[in-house]
Amino acid sequence: MIPTIETERLILRPLTVDDAEAVFQWTGDERVTKYMNYSTYSSAEQVREWLENGSSGIWGYVRKSDGLLIGSGNIGLDKSSGEEADGFWGFGYCFRYDCWNQGYCTEATKAMIKYAYECGARKFVSQHAVDNPASGRVMEKCGLTFSGYGSYKKMDGSCEFKSKVYRAVFEELPY
Ligand SMILES: CC(C)(COP(=O)(O)OP(=O)(O)OC[C@H]1O[C@@H](n2cnc3c(N)ncnc32)[C@H](O)[C@@H]1OP(=O)(O)O)[C@@H](O)C(=O)NCCC(=O)NCCS
Numbered sequence: 523m524i525p526t527i528e529t530e531r532l533i534l535r536p537l538t539v540d541d542a543e544a545v546f547q548w549t550g551d552e553r554v555t556k557y558m559n560y561s562t563y564s565s566a567e568q569v570r571e572w573l574e575n576g577s578s579g580i581w582g583y584v585r586k587s588d589g590l591l592i593g594s595g596n597i598g599l600d601k602s603s604g605e606e607a608d609g610f611w612g613f614g615y616c617f618r619y620d621c622w623n624q625g626y627c628t629e630a631t632k633a634m635i636k637y638a639y640e641c642g643a644r645k646f647v648s649q650h651a652v653d654n655p656a657s658g659r660v661m662e663k664c665g666l667t668f669s670g671y672g673s674y675k676k677m678d679g680s681c682e683f684k685s686k687v688y689r690a691v692f693e694e695l696p697y
Pocket of ligand 1: 553554555557558615616617618621622623624625626627628629649650651654655656657659660
């Protein structure tokens with residue numbers, strides 16, 4: 523069970539089924555879902571079903587100033603196989619469109635990395651579609667550096683993206 527974490531402007535807390543309407547604000551928005559591995563949701567009810575069954579371990583990011591749920595994300599041991607993935611923790615995130623470029627993702631991701639570090643994680647990896655550079659900028663601001671190209675597919679197989687992979691090994695956290 524993931525804990526609740528407080529940062530300067532956000533509360534990170536587990537998502538619940540009651541968040542369906544708020545989560546649909548970005549999972550139903552193609553500008554946000556374009557490079558995610560899931561397809562755009564068509565209703566809050568569909569989101570509710572996902573929240574009931576598949577969202578454990580995912581934080582919702584609540585903006586402290588107005589209590590609005592503005593995004594979500596997670597971090598965990600990377601499930602890709604092979605030596606390259608050994609012991610690396612991967613993370614992901616998404617935010618409602620009207621909250622982009624205000625530093626929220628960097629703030630939330632640093633908090634997730636700090637939590638993982640306190641759980642013993644030292645190696646971190648993430649990737650973003652080449653055409654989605656804002657996500658790479660977040661990775662850089664969190665201390666990761668470009669390590670090579672890869673690719674990933676949407677879960678429904680509808681498209682494949684060339685990606686940039688970022689990694690870091692932190693003996694001590696730089697924040
Ligand atoms: C990627 C995403 C999570 C970033 O969230 P955010 O809260 O806007 O991120 P931050 O404000 O912390 O940082 C964004 C950085 O990207 C930069 N940026 C924005 N658009 C950019 C672009 N087209 N090219 C390069 N950098 C860009 C911003 O200037 C900022 O960097 P700066 O602080 O040095 O100026 C958000 O855009 C999003 O939800 N996208 C849709 C979902 C998604 O793509 N998730 C990631 C999948 S890998």
